[in-house]
Amino acid sequence: MTGPVDGAAPDGSQPPVLLVVGGDPRDVAMTAAALEHRFAPDYRVLTADSAGGARAELGRLSRAGRQVALVAADLHLPDGDGVVLLQEAADLHRGAARLLLFDVDEHHTRIPFGELPALQRASALGRIDAWMVKGWVNPEEWLYPRVQEALSTWSRAHRPSHVVYRIVGDEWDPRCHDVRDGLTVNGVPFLFHPQDSDAGRRLVQDHALDVERLPAVIRHDGTVLYRPSMVELAVSHGIRIQPSTSVYDLVVLGAGPAGLAAAVYGASEGLRTLLLEERAIGGQAGTSSMIRNYLGFPGGIGGGELAHRAWQQATLLGAEFVFTHQVTALSADGDRHVLGFRDGGSVAARAVVLATGVRYRRLGIPDLDRLTGAGVFYGAAGVMAPAVAGEEVYVVGGANSAGQAALHLAQYAARVTLLVRGDSLDAGMSHYLVRQVEATPNVRVRLRTQVVGGRGGSRLEGLTLQDRGTGRTEEVGAAAVFVLIGAEPRTGWLAPAVRLDEHGFVLTGRDVPSCDWPLVRDPYPFETSRPGVFAAGDVRYGSVKRVAGAVGEGSVTVGSVHRHLADLAADPEQAGDPAAV
Numbered sequence: 001m002t003g004p005v006d007g008a009a010p011d012g013s014q015p016p017v018l019l020v021v022g023g024d025p026r027d028v029a030m031t032a033a034a035l036e037h038r039f040a041p042d043y044r045v046l047t048a049d050s051a052g053g054a055r056a057e058l059g060r061l062s063r064a065g066r067q068v069a070l071v072a073a074d075l076h077l078p079d080g081d082g083v084v085l086l087q088e089a090a091d092l093h094r095g096a097a098r099l100l101l102f103d104v105d106e107h108h109t110r111i112p113f114g115e116l117p118a119l120q121r122a123s124a125l126g127r128i129d130a131w132m133v134k135g136w137v138n139p140e141e142w143l144y145p146r147v148q149e150a151l152s153t154w155s156r157a158h159r160p161s162h163v164v165y166r167i168v169g170d171e172w173d174p175r176c177h178d179v180r181d182g183l184t185v186n187g188v189p190f191l192f193h194p195q196d197s198d199a200g201r202r203l204v205q206d207h208a209l210d211v212e213r214l215p216a217v218i219r220h221d222g223t224v225l226y227r228p229s230m231v232e233l234a235v236s237h238g239i240r241i242q243p244s245t246s247v248y249d250l251v252v253l254g255a256g257p258a259g260l261a262a263a264v265y266g267a268s269e270g271l272r273t274l275l276l277e278e279r280a281i282g283g284q285a286g287t288s289s290m291i292r293n294y295l296g297f298p299g300g301i302g303g304g305e306l307a308h309r310a311w312q313q314a315t316l317l318g319a320e321f322v323f324t325h326q327v328t329a330l331s332a333d334g335d336r337h338v339l340g341f342r343d344g345g346s347v348a349a350r351a352v353v354l355a356t357g358v359r360y361r362r363l364g365i366p367d368l369d370r371l372t373g374a375g376v377f378y379g380a381a382g383v384m385a386p387a388v389a390g391e392e393v394y395v396v397g398g399a400n401s402a403g404q405a406a407l408h409l410a411q412y413a414a415r416v417t418l419l420v421r422g423d424s425l426d427a428g429m430s431h432y433l434v435r436q437v438e439a440t441p442n443v444r445v446r447l448r449t450q451v452v453g454g455r456g457g458s459r460l461e462g463l464t465l466q467d468r469g470t471g472r473t474e475e476v477g478a479a480a481v482f483v484l485i486g487a488e489p490r491t492g493w494l495a496p497a498v499r500l501d502e503h504g505f506v507l508t509g510r511d512v513p514s515c516d517w518p519l520v521r522d523p524y525p526f527e528t529s530r531p532g533v534f535a536a537g538d539v540r541y542g543s544v545k546r547v548a549g550a551v552g553e554g555s556v557t558v559g560s561v562h563r564h565l566a567d568l569a570a571d572p573e574q575a576g577d578p579a580a581v
Contacts, residue, residue, distance in 0.1 A: 051080030097150035169215030174373025256283025258537025259355035261554030282307030375460025391479035
């Protein structure tokens, strides 16, 4: 071992630990020295020469209450497997980044063929966060970028940062959940304090909070908002809630992957672009704890982080974002499309991209509907995952979103049970996720099972499950259930302005019936039955329900937008006026 466990940071606190484990003393010493040079005194670097030594050190650190931010372990250790050790480290120190180290081949050009299956399996099962070859010459090029990325992720979750809001309320109050969830999915930093905690009682006293009106949201400047709506929070946070002008080249509805991609490409190609979003950046994808099959991110990326990167990119390219408006009408004004808001306002555009995505279906069980936000949640785990630490929780659904939610919850809950109506996970879930679910010890899968009832007073206490084969029912205790079943579009407001299929998905391109198409030319790709109005992502009939597919559709749709705008410039009547045909 190197470095005293009780080494203190400059402010007197105990710095988090970076642990390097390997059987080659030279490799370990070189890696530890490089990490010490770059990351001390913010982190304390320790080493171990075996799996047994590392386990002893990790146990000692846990008993001392020390945080472990990263464990870097050699794939082959004198007394064990580095992958197994990394998993054990993560179980003991929740959230610690796991970096697997291995040798390159004799020419130092590629991963040895014999090592590749172990690396692929570890990555596919989510047992490592990153990997890196040993024997690097320049740590600036190889070591530091991997470690810094891992530490940045760890710090966001485990270290205090600038806090905009402090929330006081009941953890299981649906109104409190709604506020916290809204801030979480939009990436706004906050701290939550239960009203019966020491910090909660202190805030109640210091700010003279009215406990009959909780939840209370305390701004960094001391301003208090009671039971605020999303509009009130947006105004408090300085978010734009009104368009800056009345007419745009392109208006995009929805800030999910498809809408964000359309905004990026529209703005980058010189179109005056507005994106309207009712609630949160990222849509359903933004709530995914980890997307491991998105191109360019071998270690995976959180849905929220991916969405916020896209939002920053679109903003820097000139796209305008407006939040909290629900669009309820689509009408025409000459060659412009007018989008009407619920509050009576409107905005016009020469082209529109519908990227409103889909929403998870409700169970439709009255006893559970009344507990929505109080143990019954629709969508990914999000802000509630830490609240179910040590509890029995259930996830309903068999697609990727359900698998990701189950894996995320498994980091906190005593046990997670995945309830699937079908006969197997393979029918709706990506292979890599199926393997991760099956390899996670505290995740149980129950096939051919559905929820038919529930119970609880002020919060969920139990569920009634039914075997779809035998019809037999069973009562189980449950602290929470997360429902991610078949999704459906909310497009009723679009009819009859654009043609929908029988399930409400928007028909585009070749799927638009000829009797509904008003122009001589054929619809462009992703164009709806209304010329100049396009659809991309999950809301579109026939779309591939994957993040990468939605991003691709949003990007490509802008090409069709340009063709429509060129038609308008050449002959406005033939391009967009059905009466001209």
